[in-house]
Amino acid sequence: xxxxxxxxxxxxxxxxxxxxxxxxxxxxxxxxxxxxxxxxxxxxxxxxxxxxxxxxxxxxxxxxxxxxxxxxxxxxxxxxxxxxxxxxxxxxxxxxxxxxxxxxxxxxxxxxxxxxxxxxxxxxxxxxxxxxxxxxxxxxxxxxxxxxxxxxxxxxxxxxxx
Numbered sequence: 001x002x003x004x005x006x007x008x009x010x011x012x013x014x015x016x017x018x019x020x021x022x023x024x025x026x027x028x029x030x031x032x033x034x035x036x037x038x039x040x041x042x043x044x045x046x047x048x049x050x051x052x053x054x055x056x057x058x059x060x061x062x063x064x065x066x067x068x069x070x071x072x073x074x075x076x077x078x079x080x081x082x083x084x085x086x087x088x089x090x091x092x093x094x095x096x097x098x099x100x101x102x103x104x105x106x107x108x109x110x111x112x113x114x115x116x117x118x119x120x121x122x123x124x125x126x127x128x129x130x131x132x133x134x135x136x137x138x139x140x141x142x143x144x145x146x147x148x149x150x151x152x153x154x155x156x157x158x159x160x161x162x
Contacts, residue, residue, distance in 0.1 A: 020075065026094060035126065086122055122159040
């Protein structure tokens with residue numbers, strides 16, 4: 001296991017949507033599956049074409065940063081920031097989970113938010129993301145129970161005061 005496989009963090013580029021879709025699916029199947037049922041995982045991942053959905057999201061004005069693998073330059077994790085301080089997406093490929101990659105991405109995001117005068121970040125976090133974000137000082141506001149494609153699932157409304 002390499003200690004820290006990220007060579008660079010850079011802003012999202014047109015053409016990264018397919019890589020984001022791949023990381024998202026691998027993260028949900030490989031990490032979230034520890035906390036959610038197979039039916040919840042399938043509902044969360046949703047139908048194809050996922051790359052089109054990610055491309056449309058990235059075109060809505062939010063910012064996104066991607067982490068690149070040291071060896072081959074592929075995207076291994078990503079995070080986004082909406083103008084109001086909402087973090088909608090934070091996903092890492094299972095092969096880099098626990099190696100500091102998402103921490104590095106959040107460092108960039110949080111520094112950007114502070115530099116821009118934001119006073120609060122907020123997120124709806126999965127079970128795994130909740131555990132990770134608690135260690136970074138985010139606070140759980142409440143558990144959210146809802147449905148995706150007719151399947152009951154939950155996450156946590158969390159925030160970080162900057």
